[in-house]
Amino acid sequence: MKKSLIIFSIIAVFLLVAIILQATKPYVPHPVADLKLKYSKKHVPSVDHSKLAALQVKFSTPQQVTEACNSCHTERHKEVMKSSHWNWSREEYIPGRGIRTIGKKNVLNNFCIGTQSNEQSCAKCHIGFGMANPDFSYDDPSYVDCMACHDNSGKYKKATEQGGAPDPSVNLNEIAQHVGQPLRSNCGTCHFYGGGGNNVKHGDLEMSMFDPTKDVDVHMASDGVDLQCTACHVTKNHVMAGKVYSLSSMNRNRSTCEQCHTDRPHTNDVINQHTVKVACQTCHIPVYAKVNATKMSWDWSTAGRLRNGEPYNEEDADGNHAYMSIKGSFVWQKNVEPEYAWFNGTANHYLLGDKVDTNEVIRINSFNGSYEDRDSKIIPVKIHRARQIYDPVTKMLIQPKLFAPEKGDGAFWKDFNWNTAAAAGMKEAHLPYSGQYTFVNTEMYWPINHMVSKKEKSVECTECHTRDNGRLAALKGFYMPGRDYNAGVELFGKVLIVLSLLGVIGHAAVRFAAHKKRK
Amino acid sequence: MKKQLVYKRFNRFWHWTQSALIFFLGLTGFEIHGSLTFFGFENAVHYHNNAAIGFIVLIVFAIFWHFTTGEWKQYLPTAANLREQIAYYLDGIFRNAPHPTQKTALSKLNPLQRLVYLGLKILVIPVMVMSGLLYMYYRYPQSYGIESIRIFDLGTVAVLHTIGAFALVSFVIVHLYLITTGHTITSNLKAMVTGYEELEDEKH
Numbered sequence: 001m002k003k004s005l006i007i008f009s010i011i012a013v014f015l016l017v018a019i020i021l022q023a024t025k026p027y028v029p030h031p032v033a034d035l036k037l038k039y040s041k042k043h044v045p046s047v048d049h050s051k052l053a054a055l056q057v058k059f060s061t062p063q064q065v066t067e068a069c070n071s072c073h074t075e076r077h078k079e080v081m082k083s084s085h086w087n088w089s090r091e092e093y094i095p096g097r098g099i100r101t102i103g104k105k106n107v108l109n110n111f112c113i114g115t116q117s118n119e120q121s122c123a124k125c126h127i128g129f130g131m132a133n134p135d136f137s138y139d140d141p142s143y144v145d146c147m148a149c150h151d152n153s154g155k156y157k158k159a160t161e162q163g164g165a166p167d168p169s170v171n172l173n174e175i176a177q178h179v180g181q182p183l184r185s186n187c188g189t190c191h192f193y194g195g196g197g198n199n200v201k202h203g204d205l206e207m208s209m210f211d212p213t214k215d216v217d218v219h220m221a222s223d224g225v226d227l228q229c230t231a232c233h234v235t236k237n238h239v240m241a242g243k244v245y246s247l248s249s250m251n252r253n254r255s256t257c258e259q260c261h262t263d264r265p266h267t268n269d270v271i272n273q274h275t276v277k278v279a280c281q282t283c284h285i286p287v288y289a290k291v292n293a294t295k296m297s298w299d300w301s302t303a304g305r306l307r308n309g310e311p312y313n314e315e316d317a318d319g320n321h322a323y324m325s326i327k328g329s330f331v332w333q334k335n336v337e338p339e340y341a342w343f344n345g346t347a348n349h350y351l352l353g354d355k356v357d358t359n360e361v362i363r364i365n366s367f368n369g370s371y372e373d374r375d376s377k378i379i380p381v382k383i384h385r386a387r388q389i390y391d392p393v394t395k396m397l398i399q400p401k402l403f404a405p406e407k408g409d410g411a412f413w414k415d416f417n418w419n420t421a422a423a424a425g426m427k428e429a430h431l432p433y434s435g436q437y438t439f440v441n442t443e444m445y446w447p448i449n450h451m452v453s454k455k456e457k458s459v460e461c462t463e464c465h466t467r468d469n470g471r472l473a474a475l476k477g478f479y480m481p482g483r484d485y486n487a488g489v490e491l492f493g494k495v496l497i498v499l500s501l502l503g504v505i506g507h508a509a510v511r512f513a514a515h516k517k518r519k
Numbered sequence: 520m521k522k523q524l525v526y527k528r529f530n531r532f533w534h535w536t537q538s539a540l541i542f543f544l545g546l547t548g549f550e551i552h553g554s555l556t557f558f559g560f561e562n563a564v565h566y567h568n569n570a571a572i573g574f575i576v577l578i579v580f581a582i583f584w585h586f587t588t589g590e591w592k593q594y595l596p597t598a599a600n601l602r603e604q605i606a607y608y609l610d611g612i613f614r615n616a617p618h619p620t621q622k623t624a625l626s627k628l629n630p631l632q633r634l635v636y637l638g639l640k641i642l643v644i645p646v647m648v649m650s651g652l653l654y655m656y657y658r659y660p661q662s663y664g665i666e667s668i669r670i671f672d673l674g675t676v677a678v679l680h681t682i683g684a685f686a687l688v689s690f691v692i693v694h695l696y697l698i699t700t701g702h703t704i705t706s707n708l709k710a711m712v713t714g715y716e717e718l719e720d721e722k723h
């Protein structure tokens with residue numbers, strides 16, 4: 001008996017060990033090392049612009065620079081003028097609403113609300129000059145600003161509230177002689193400061209990414225492969241891959257992780273199977289706003305308080321604005337865990353003039369998608385929550401006039417009167433205003449795509465596959481192992497086990513007692 | 520009384536491997552379920568999936584064995600002696616009464632055992648294997664766009680699998696105890712290990 005016992009235990013142990021050791025399918029994913037090799041090769045320009053005669057002529061206006069660029073690159077400005085960077089709008093098909101031209105011109109946000117009637121100051125981030133000029137036209141090529149994106153000297157900057165003109169201190173010749181492919185410093189100048197300050201909007205795009213470490217972003221890390229934005233936002237004829245869903249609705253021309261990494265990038269196939277329903281970003285961006293805080297909420301209703309008739313600002317412990325008379329109260333957060341949403345690549349938007357009820361939070365943009373939808377995946381999002389001005393009679397969100405050079409135009413930032421700001425803003429937007437206003441809760445969704453962490457920092461299984469307070473606790477309507485269970489079955493199971501144990505113990509006890517007695 | 524070979528070599532191999540696998544599957548399964556923490560979630564999933572494949576392979580061999588040897592007939596349910604067997608566990612056993620069903624090499628299961636093991640064989644194990652396989656592979660129809668067999672509701676699959684798992688745990692508890700109810704406390708255990716058991720001479 002001893003011998004067979006030993007043999008059987010050895011076989012059993014052997015089998016168990018074999019099972020444990022048995023490696024997953026011999027699947028070898030595309031090696032990241034290849035990508036590193038490919039992308040660490042630096043681009044070598046074929047032309048040194050400082051040697052070109054056309055750029056030695058002294059430039060007195062930025063328009064002259066554009067003309068000089070166009071003298072060689074004769075067709076490029078036409079591409080630019082077709083782009084959304086120039087037009088601030090594009091035609092999009094919105095599911096359920098048809099084809100609409102949407103963009104900054106007619107979409108609201110819940111930060112500074114909108115560009116309508118505020119172009120003067122917004123144009124600092126337009127790739128053109130002269131939005132302030134009365135004769136400005138989107139069809140006039142001389143207004144195209146090549147330098148904003150192609151300056152490689154790092155010295156170009158635009159003046160504040162001058163309709164997009166360069167700062168008077170800028171040496172136009174120096175810039176023109178140091179142009180090249182766009183760098184993070186070009187894109188970041190606008191995209192890191194959206195909403196009027198560093199990291200106000202995105203949360204995952206901010207000034208630390210001019211020169212990030214690997215801990216901040218494995219792709220753009222200066223001490224790593226040092227990718228520039230256009231490495232992923234691959235650009236052809238001035239059309240960039242990828243766009244942000246604050247202004248886009250369609251699932252087209254996106255820039256995705258899979259384009260480089262494939263949809264089976266892991267050696268463990270169980271993890272690869274996740275890519276059917278889970279976007280790469282969901283696990284690989286465990287937190288955003290890693291270096292500087294981002295704005296999580298904005299309450300416009302408190303704006304307009306004055307001290308001795310003057311606007312004032314207050315700062316939070318980290319030195320971020322907590323209150324501004326011109327804008328209201330803010331909450332900033334750093335190292336934020338994203339919220340999560342189903343997303344199939346199409347989005348809906350509140351368009352200027354839409355009528356909405358206030359029973360629920362108003363969605364400035366909303367992502368389409370669900371578990372049942374085959375094209376949907378779970379993505380990480382920053383949800384920016386706000387209280388903003390609304391007309392309870394027309395049921396429209398109000399586009400207030402915020403900026404004006406002088407008092408008396410109705411601009412809120414000068415006059416601090418919501419009523420006149422609402423009237424002036426809606427008039428310029430050619431929309432009705434009832435004369436009544438109130439403040440309503442709104443939400444805006446920002447997909448989190450940047451600040452990808454090192455693989456060791458990825459979200460762990462049990463951060464989602466856990467009974468309570470997992471990262472995906474808020475996503476309902478589907479079964480997730482480790483998180484979900486059927487309460488009835490759980491009770492049935494526990495009762496069954498307890499009864500079995502009690503039965504066995506009881507039976508054994510009686511048997512034992514009877515046995516004793518017999519003796 | 521005579522020493523007889525009751526459990527042949529494959530029978531013992533199958534039994535002990537199966538018990539190890541079910542124990543291991545239960546342990547890793549309930550870790551996935553969120554009831555306990557032992558290997559770590561990722562390992563638990565990995566081990567559970569591999570052990571499940573091992574289990575299925577074993578089942579294939581066992582089915583073959585049952586049919587080629589005719590052992591399957593041992594599991595045919597019978598009403599004869601059923602009442603007496605129940606009475607024995609509820610009463611006779613405490614008075615050291617004799618076992619009502621005589622164990623022989625050709626009929627080694629009492630009527631209660633026949634019922635329970637048949638239930639395992641045709642209900643619980645198949646449910647576990649089917650739901651387990653669906654659990655493993657439900658994503659494929661989805662990712663390859665095969666609409667007709669898309670599984671929308673993993674919940675049903677998982678809940679069936681969980682019910683089966685609870686049933687198995689309960690079975691194991693009772694089964695472990697019933698090992699001790701043979702002729703002597705250890706005679707059943709010894710028999711399943713060595714294959715031999717002292718059985719009364721068959722009455723003809």
Ligand code: HEM
Pocket residue numbers: 481482484485541542544545546547548549551552553564567568571572574575647648650651652654655677678680681683684687688
């Ligand atoms: C051939 C048989 C089996 C197969 C193919 C199988 C397969 C699976 C799979 C694929 C999962 C989900 C793992 C994941 O999350 O990826 C699972 C979960 C589980 N398994 Fe099994 N399994 C088998 C047998 C068993 C047995 C014998 C037990 C218990 C004794 C068991 C208990 C569990 C439990 C409790 C869960 C968690 C269910 C939940 O919470 O959703 N399994 N099984």
